[in-house]
Amino acid sequence: MTSYLRFRNGGGLALLCALLGTLCKTGSGQIRYSVPEELDNGSFVGNIAKDLGLEPRELAERGVRIVSRGRTQLFALNPRSGSLVTAGKVDREELCAQSARCLVKFNILVEDKLKIFEVEIEIKDINDNVPDFLTEDLEIKISELTAPGTRFPLKTAFDLDVGLNSLQNYELSSSDYFSLAVNSITDGAKYPELVLERALDREEKKFHQLILVASDGGDPAHSGSLCIQVIVLDANDNPPVFTQPEYRLSVQENLPVGTWLLTVNATDPDEGFNAQVSYMLDKMPGKIGQIFYLNSVTGDISILKSLDYEDTMFYEIKIDAQDGPGLLSRAKILVTVLDVNDNAPEVIITSLTRSVPEEATAGREIALINVHDRDSGQNGQVTVFILESMPFNLEKAIDQYYRLVTARSLDREQVSEYNITLRATDGGSPPLSTDTHITLHVADINDNPPAFTHDSYSAYISENNPRGAFIFSVTAWDPDSIENAHITYALTEGTLQGVPLSTYVSINSDTGVLYALCSFDYEQVRDLQLLLTASDSGNPPLSSNVSVSLFVLDQNDNMPEILYPAPPTDGSTGMELVPPSAEPGYLVTKVVAVDRDSGQNAWLSYRLLKASEPGLFTVGLHTGEVRTARALLDRDALKQSLVVAVQDHGQPPLSATVTLAVAMADSIPDVLANLGSFDPSANPDDSDLTPYLVVAVAAVSFVFLAFVIMLLALRLRRCHRSRLLQASEGVLPGMPVSHFVGVDRVQTFLQTYSHEVSLTSDTRETHLIFPQPNYSDKLISQESCEKSEPLLVSQDLLETKGDPKLLQVSLCLSLNVIKKNYASVVIIKL
Numbered sequence: 001m002t003s004y005l006r007f008r009n010g011g012g013l014a015l016l017c018a019l020l021g022t023l024c025k026t027g028s029g030q031i032r033y034s035v036p037e038e039l040d041n042g043s044f045v046g047n048i049a050k051d052l053g054l055e056p057r058e059l060a061e062r063g064v065r066i067v068s069r070g071r072t073q074l075f076a077l078n079p080r081s082g083s084l085v086t087a088g089k090v091d092r093e094e095l096c097a098q099s100a101r102c103l104v105k106f107n108i109l110v111e112d113k114l115k116i117f118e119v120e121i122e123i124k125d126i127n128d129n130v131p132d133f134l135t136e137d138l139e140i141k142i143s144e145l146t147a148p149g150t151r152f153p154l155k156t157a158f159d160l161d162v163g164l165n166s167l168q169n170y171e172l173s174s175s176d177y178f179s180l181a182v183n184s185i186t187d188g189a190k191y192p193e194l195v196l197e198r199a200l201d202r203e204e205k206k207f208h209q210l211i212l213v214a215s216d217g218g219d220p221a222h223s224g225s226l227c228i229q230v231i232v233l234d235a236n237d238n239p240p241v242f243t244q245p246e247y248r249l250s251v252q253e254n255l256p257v258g259t260w261l262l263t264v265n266a267t268d269p270d271e272g273f274n275a276q277v278s279y280m281l282d283k284m285p286g287k288i289g290q291i292f293y294l295n296s297v298t299g300d301i302s303i304l305k306s307l308d309y310e311d312t313m314f315y316e317i318k319i320d321a322q323d324g325p326g327l328l329s330r331a332k333i334l335v336t337v338l339d340v341n342d343n344a345p346e347v348i349i350t351s352l353t354r355s356v357p358e359e360a361t362a363g364r365e366i367a368l369i370n371v372h373d374r375d376s377g378q379n380g381q382v383t384v385f386i387l388e389s390m391p392f393n394l395e396k397a398i399d400q401y402y403r404l405v406t407a408r409s410l411d412r413e414q415v416s417e418y419n420i421t422l423r424a425t426d427g428g429s430p431p432l433s434t435d436t437h438i439t440l441h442v443a444d445i446n447d448n449p450p451a452f453t454h455d456s457y458s459a460y461i462s463e464n465n466p467r468g469a470f471i472f473s474v475t476a477w478d479p480d481s482i483e484n485a486h487i488t489y490a491l492t493e494g495t496l497q498g499v500p501l502s503t504y505v506s507i508n509s510d511t512g513v514l515y516a517l518c519s520f521d522y523e524q525v526r527d528l529q530l531l532l533t534a535s536d537s538g539n540p541p542l543s544s545n546v547s548v549s550l551f552v553l554d555q556n557d558n559m560p561e562i563l564y565p566a567p568p569t570d571g572s573t574g575m576e577l578v579p580p581s582a583e584p585g586y587l588v589t590k591v592v593a594v595d596r597d598s599g600q601n602a603w604l605s606y607r608l609l610k611a612s613e614p615g616l617f618t619v620g621l622h623t624g625e626v627r628t629a630r631a632l633l634d635r636d637a638l639k640q641s642l643v644v645a646v647q648d649h650g651q652p653p654l655s656a657t658v659t660l661a662v663a664m665a666d667s668i669p670d671v672l673a674n675l676g677s678f679d680p681s682a683n684p685d686d687s688d689l690t691p692y693l694v695v696a697v698a699a700v701s702f703v704f705l706a707f708v709i710m711l712l713a714l715r716l717r718r719c720h721r722s723r724l725l726q727a728s729e730g731v732l733p734g735m736p737v738s739h740f741v742g743v744d745r746v747q748t749f750l751q752t753y754s755h756e757v758s759l760t761s762d763t764r765e766t767h768l769i770f771p772q773p774n775y776s777d778k779l780i781s782q783e784s785c786e787k788s789e790p791l792l793v794s795q796d797l798l799e800t801k802g803d804p805k806l807l808q809v810s811l812c813l814s815l816n817v818i819k820k821n822y823a824s825v826v827i828i829k830l
Contacts, residue, residue: 030117030118030119030120031046031048031051031108031117031118031119031120032119032120032121032122033045033046033084033119033120033121033122034121034122034123034124035086035090035121035122035123035124036123036124036125036126037090037091037092037093037123037124037125037126037128038089038090038091038126038128039086039089039090040086040089041086041087041088041089042078042085042086043085043086044083044084044085045075045083045084045085045086045121046083046084047082047083047084048064048077048082048083048084048108048119049064049081049082049083050082052064052108052110052117054082055082056079056080056081056082057079057082059077059079059082060079062110062111062112062113063109063110063111063112064077064108064109064110064111065077065108065109065111066106066107066108066109067106067107067108067109067116073087073106074086074087074088074090074104075087075104075106075121077108084119090104090123092123092124092125092126093129093160093161095123096123097160098160098162099162100162100163101122102122102123102125103120103121103122103123104120104121104122104123105118105119105120105121106119107119125161125162125163125165126161126165126218127161127165127216127218127219127220127221127222128161129159129160129161129165129222130159130216130222130223130224131157131158131159131167131214131215131216131222131223131224132157132158132159132224133155133156133157133158133212133214133224133225133226134155134158135155135226136226136227137226137227137228137229138154138155138212138226138227138228138229139228139229139231140152140194140228140229140230140231141230141231141233142196142200142230142231142232142233143200143232143233143235144199144200144201144202144232144233144234144235144237145235145237146196146199146200147196147199148196148197148198148199149195149196150195150196151181151193151194151195151196152193152194152195152196153191153192153193153194154191154192154193154194154212154226154228155212155226156189156190156191156192157170157214157224157226159214159216161216161218163217164216164217164218165216165217165218166216166217167190167214167215167216168190168215168216168217169182169190169214169215169217170182170190170192170212170213170214170215171212171213171215172192172194172210172211172212172213173210173211173212173213175197175208175210176197176198177196177197177198177200177208178194178195178196178197178208178210178230179194179195179197180192180193180194180195180212181193181194181195192212194210194228194230200232201232202232202233202234202235202270202271203238203269203270205232206231206232207229207230207231207232208229208230208232209227209228209229209230210227210228210229210230211225211226211227211228212225212226212228213225213226214226234270234271234272234274234275235270235274236270236274236323236324236325236327237270238268238269238270238274238327239268239323239327239328239329240266240267240268240277240321240322240323240327240328240329241266241267241268241329242264242265242266242321242329242331243264243265243266243267244331245331245332246331246332246333246334247262247264247331247332247333247334248333248334248336249261249262249333249334249335249336250335250336250337250338251303251307251335251336251337251338252307252337252338252340252430253306253307253308253309253337253338253339253340254306254307254340254342255303255306255307256303256306257303257304257305257306258302258303258304259302259303260300260301260302261292261301261302261303261335262300262301262333263298263299263300263301264279264299264301264319264321264331264333265299266279266299266321266329266331268323270323273324273325274323274324274325275323275324276323276324277321277322277323278296278297278321278322279294279295279296279297279299279319279320279321280294280296280319280320280322281294281317281318281319281320282318282319282320282330288315288317290304290305291303291304291305291307291315292304292315292317292335294319301317301333307337308337309337309338309339309340312337313336313337314334314335314336314337315333315334315335315337316332316333316334316335317332317333317334317335318330318331318332318333319331319332319333338429338430339429340430341379341426341428341429341430341431341432342432343373343374343379343426343432344373344426344432344433344434345371345372345373345382345384345424345425345426345432345433345434346371346372346373346374346424346434347369347370347371347384347422347424347434347436348369348370348371349367349368349369349436349438350367350368350369350370350401351367351368352366352367352368352438353365353366353367353440354439354440354441355440355441355442355443356406356410356440356441356442356443357442357443357445358409358410358411358412358442358443358444358445358447359409359445360406360409360410361406361409362405362406362407362408362409363405363406364405364406365403365404365405366392366404366405366406366438366440367403367404367438368397368401368402368403368404369384369394369401369402369403369404369422369436370400370401370402371384371400371402371424372400373424373426373432378426378427378428378429379426379427379428379429379431379432380426380427381426381427382400382424382425382426382427383424383425383427384402384422384423384424384425385422385423385425386420386421386422386423387421387422387423387435388421390418390420391406391407391408391410392404392405392406392407392418392420393405393406393407394422404420404422404438410442411442412442412443412444412445412480412481413447413448413479413480415442416441416442416444416481417439417440417441417442418439418440418442419437419438419439420437420438420439420440421435421436421437421438422435422436422437422438423435423436424436444480444481444482444484445480445484446480446484446536446538446539446540446541446542447480448478448479448480448484448542449478449536449542449543449544450476450477450478450487450534450535450536450542450543450544451476451477451478451479451544452474452475452476452532452534452544452546453474453475453476453477454546455546456546456547456548456549457472457474457546457547457548457549458548458549458551459471459472459514459548459549459550459551460550460551460552460553461516461520461550461551461552461553462552462553462555463519463520463521463522463523463552463553463554463555463557464519464520464521464555464557465516465519465520466516466519467516467517467518467519468515468516468517469515469516470513470514470515471505471513471514471515471516471550472513472514472548472550473511473512473513473514474489474507474512474514474532474534474546474548475512476489476512476534476544476546478536480536480538483536483537483538484536484537484538485536486536486537487534487535487536487537488509488510488534488535488537489507489508489509489510489511489512489532489533489534490507490509490532490533490535491505491506491507491530491531491532491533492530492531492532492533492545494529494530494531496525496528497525501528501530502517503517503518504516504517504518504520504525504528505517505528505530505550507532512532512534514530514548514550520552521552522552522553522554522555522597522598523558523596525552526551526552527549527550527551527552528549528550528552529547529548529549529550530547530548530549530550531545531546531547531548532545532546532547532548533545534546554597554598554599554601555597555601555650556597556601556648556650556651556652556653556654557597558595558596558597558601558654559595559648559654559655559656560593560594560595560604560646560647560648560654560655560656561593561594561595561596561656562591562592562593562646562656562658563592563593563594564590564591564592565589565591565658565660567658575639575660575661575662575663576588576589576626576660576661576662576663577662577663577665578628578632578662578663578664578665579664579665579666580632580664580665580666581632581666582628582631582632583628583631584627584628584629584630584631585627585628586627586628587625587626587627588617588626588627588628588660588662589625589626589660590623590624590625590626591606591619591624591625591626591644591646591658591660592624593606593624593646593656595648597648597650600648600649600650601648601649601650602648603648603649604622604624604646604647604648604649605621605622605646605647605648605649606619606620606621606622606623606624606644606645606646607619607621607644607645607647608642608643608644608645609643609644609645609657610641610642610643611640611641611642611643612637612640612641612642613636613637613640615629615630616628616629616630616632616636616640617629617640617642617662619644624644624646626642626644626660632664636664637664638663638664638665639661639662639663639664640661640662640664641659641660641661641662642659642660642661642662643657643658643659643660644657644658644659644660645657646658
């Protein structure tokens with residue numbers, strides 16, 4: 001048995017998929033494998049060349065192929081590796097449905113020997129399906145009289161997986177009234193049932209919400225849910241109930257026929273027909289049924305016949321309330337008949353003032369009133385008073401005359417008009433009364449300043465607005481009237497960045513509408529603080545102020561700006577260094593960009609727009625990190641070109657691009673060797689090295705390293721003190737020399753985060769720059785490097801590299817580079 005482990009990537013995330021291939025041969029020519037479903041296209045299934053006893057290259061030579069049986073082939077042969085791979089994603093549920101074992105069989109023909117091998121591949125199930133109820137909601141109706149222990153079948157869930165990955169268990173949310181019972185039948189299927197644990201009461205709770213969860217046995221487990229709503233149906237288990245068992249009222253004997261006395265009310269907590277209540281008078285001897293009328297639907301009681309105090313002083317009425325099915329309850333009504341006072345008092349207004357200014361003081365006379373009653377004795381004793389609480393008093397004058405006066409100063413803004421009700425009541429039993437209404441107007445004075453509807457305002461306007469655009473409208477109100485309430489608006493002068501605010505905005509003096517006088521730029525002005533004044537037209541005028549905060553909203557009017565790699569100023573192109581042994585996910589470099597806008601307009605995303613080798617590199621959507629997507633292959637070109645696009649999230653979005661060049665090498669000597677032997681016209685796919693070329697490259701590298709060591713020793717001896725120390729003082733001190741170049745060997749300081757390489761084809765000049773991850777560091781300029789003495793390489797070395805042209809190599813390794821913590825520079829002139 002052979003086990004294979006392989007990684008596959010999906011949606012930018014590295015997922016680990018355990019791929020098990022089991023190979024066993026039985027008889028003469030049968031091969032068996034097993035793989036999990038849902039593998040990506042091209043995933044490894046088994047080493048078919050090894051199992052056939054062939055080398056990978058022999059598959060094509062001997063005509064090894066899969067014999068089609070008239071159906072879509074799920075697997076294919078990889079002639080380069082000699083392995084059997086998937087030709088597309090394999091879905092076990094689509095192939096075998098619910099079968100416990102899923103087998104795919106086909107034949108492999110070795111054409112030169114006409115030998116057929118039978119291949120059988122078992123597709124292993126993975127937990128890629130969720131239990132599904134096929135519906136989201138289930139409604140169950142249960143009578144409130146249903147006995148506990150009753151069971152109700154529930155919907156079952158379906159899971160297309162098999163084995164432990166299929167449906168394994170049901171769970172019910174916590175409930176005081178229900179529980180879950182799960183039954184299994186012979187085939188292992190599980191059927192849930194809802195069990196009633198305690199008696200229901202619709203009057204206590206009409207609905208019960210439950211959640212049924214079905215889960216499988218996968219790792220991790222998947223689950224689906226079903227929302228169950230239990231509706232409790234009503235039963236007639238409650239009789240009507242009166243709001244009070246006994247009603248008492250007193251009525252005057254002179255009430256007219258048809259007068260409503262009171263309404264009785266009974267309620268039934270049941271519903272529907274069980275809660276329909278009707279009212280009936282209890283049958284009793286006497287004249288009650290002839291004097292009083294009861295509405296059987298509304299419960300209203302009225303008089304059918306005039307009452308006579310001298311005939312009957314008291315009535316006791318019994319009333320029944322009955323619901324639809326016939327449950328009854330009873331109440332009593334006690335009616336007391338009162339003797340009446342036949343004449344009501346009379347009120348005469350002798351003198352009246354219709355209007356009073358609000359500045360009037362207390363004691364201002366409004367009206368002179370005379371009251372009298374034609375009755376005699378206690379029924380003719382009249383008292384008069386003002387209904388409700390008002391700022392007025394009644395003062396006794398002489399005899400039955402009263403004066404109506406103000407009790408305090410009036411405020412028209414609080415009450416502009418008073419409807420005064422005077423009530424005159426006699427001393428009868430029951431007393432009679434007469435109401436008299438007086439309307440009094442309060443005249444206005446300018447005693448209130450304008451008031452804004454808010455203490456402060458916030459307004460918003462988008463940048464790049466047209467001149468004269470509407471911004472905001474403020475409103476002030478004045479509780480005074482006429483001219484005292486006429487409001488004008490003004491903008492209080494102020495400055496912003498030394499410029500008057502009146503050059504930015506204006507306000508309509510009549511409507512309070514703010515307008516923009518200029519087009520705002522969010523990157524220059526983000527907010528303005530305004531002070532508005534509202535003044536009335538009174539004499540003297542009153543005014544008030546309010547602050548307005550005007551905020552400028554950003555628009556997507558700036559495209560992303562790429563900070564790293566910085567755009568070259570000399571026509572060169574940045575190049576990054578990637579070792580050939582880099583694993584998938586190796587960090588090559590990071591594109592850094594900013595956007596002058598804000599919010600969503602400044603949210604940036606990165607994507608790979610173009611690549612000379614598609615599929616070799618990926619770019620982080622939000623980080624801008626450029627990483628390898630797979631391991632480097634011999635057929636990959638030594639130099640790769642990538643175009644990365646940076647786009648914001650504005651509407652419409654704006655974008656910028658940057659071009660990156662990537663060199664495949666472990667160190668500086670490898671870069672130089674590769675560049676020296678690089679033929680721009682050569683095809684990268686034809687770059688397979690022969691043994692002779694490998695020996696030549698190794699010899700050139702050895703000679704070059706030895707030459708660099710010798711040159712370094714000579715230069716360190718010549719520039720031991722003066723030039724070496726003077727050059728190191730102005731750059732970046734504190735970095736050990738061992739980080740750059742050693743005496744025993746060339747040890748290049750490789751930057752662990754990103755590499756930048758620039759190539760200029762027209763000047764035949766190459767810059768190899770390896771900066772640190774800190775993007776704020778400055779690289780060593782080319783001019784400082786040109787001041788150093790060049791290192792000349794002999795013509796023999798050039799001939800071993802296969803370049804017929806003269807190659808002069810200038811190596812700039814001054815103490816600026818040795819003590820610098822940020823970059824190493826090598827300049828090659830071709």
